[in-house]
Amino acid sequence: MSSVLLSVDLEDVRDWVKDGYHYREGVVDNTRVYLKQFKQWGVTATFFVVGRVARRYPGLIGEIIEAGHELACHGDMHVQLDKLSPQEFRFDIEANLAALKEVGGxxxxxxxxxxxxxxxxxxxxxxxLADLGLTYSSSVLPAKNPLYGWPAFGEDARKVGTRLWELPITLHEVPGLAVPIAGGVYFRVLPFLLTRWAIGxxxxxxxxxxxxxxxxxIDTAQERFMHPDLGEKKHLNLLMYIGRAKVLERLDILHRTFPFQSYGAYVNALEAGSS
Ligand SMILES: [Zn+2]
Known part of the structure; x- marks a missing residue:
């Protein structure tokens, strides 16, 4: 069955911000807010967890497991792939897997x-990834993008090699708006009616x-600081803070309208040929 694949990228943005640890810790409380909501809605999500975040907050990862959600990798140190060699990437994912297993994954x-x-x-x-025994990746943005993108990959989920599925992030179909439908800044900033229509x-x-x-x-109390990867541009940084109070409200409406499931459950269904 086709669904909204619900996921949280579990990372601590302070890790990449200058003097980041002077700012308030926001990972634990906000993750618990997600967990509470997901429980209320009766939905299961995938948490893509950075290895060093798992080592820092083992109890929190335990709560995620306890609640029945899926754990997946998001890099051990959250390093973008073009900054790694294939061998370094392998070590990074091995460390990420070890960190998740160490806390009960x-x-x-x-x-x-x-x-x-x-x-x-x-x-x-x-x-x-396939060699390390993983069965899916959700890592491709199949459009041109100022940061990363792979337009020629195509937008459909497909198998790469014999074992691994790639599920590219879902994009809007409006001409000139080839950005993700339901993620991060785009979900917060673009009109919700457009988002809901596109998902439908x-x-x-x-x-x-x-x-x-x-x-x-969803962290409405986070102090203002320059977020990474924005080229120090203040207008882009402003977008990082817009619409945070509306995220859960919007997700609540979506969950009443569309089926939600985790990435892992969807891939299992794909494998079984029943999706
Ligand atoms: Zn991330």
Whole structure:
């Protein structure tokens, strides 16, 4: 069945911010807010967890497991793939897997590249992931993008090699708006009516809708600081703070309208040929 694939990229943005640890810790409380909501809605999500975040907050990862959600990899140190060699990437994912297993993670089969940095230039990563026993990746942004993107990959989920599925992040179909439908800044900033309409269209066509949220996406109390990867541009940084109070309200409306499931459950259904 086609669904909204619910996911949280579990990372601590302070790790990449200058003097980041002077700012208030926001990962634990905001993740618990997600957990409470997901429980209320009776939905299961995938948490793509950075290895060092798992080592820092083992109790929190235990709560996620206890609640029945899926754990998956998001890089051990959240390094974009173009900054790693294939061998370094392998070590990074091995460390990420070890960190998740150390805190109780079992049957980990998924990966999301930091900043959707899996592109044509780093296509070797799919082979490394398959070799490490993973069965899916949600790492490609199949459009041109100022940061990373792989337009030629195409927007449909497909198998890369014999074992690994790639589920590219779902994009709007409006001309000139090839950005993710339901993730991070785009979910917060674009008109919700457009988002809901776009999701409905995909689900109507039996296509899955990949989402991604972060602890900071709902952190309305976070201090103002320059977020990484924005080239120090103040107007872009402003977008990082817009619409945070509306994220859960919007997700609540979506969950009443569309079926939600985790990435792992969707991939299992794909494998079984029943999706
Ligand atoms: Zn990330």
């Amino acid at each position: 079992k049957d980990i089969c998924g990966f999301r590249a930091p900043t959707f940095s899996l592109t044509k230039q780093t296509a070797w990563a799919h082979e490394v 269209r995909k689900i109507g066509r039996k296509q899955p809708v990949g989402t991604y949220f972060h602890p900071y996406d």
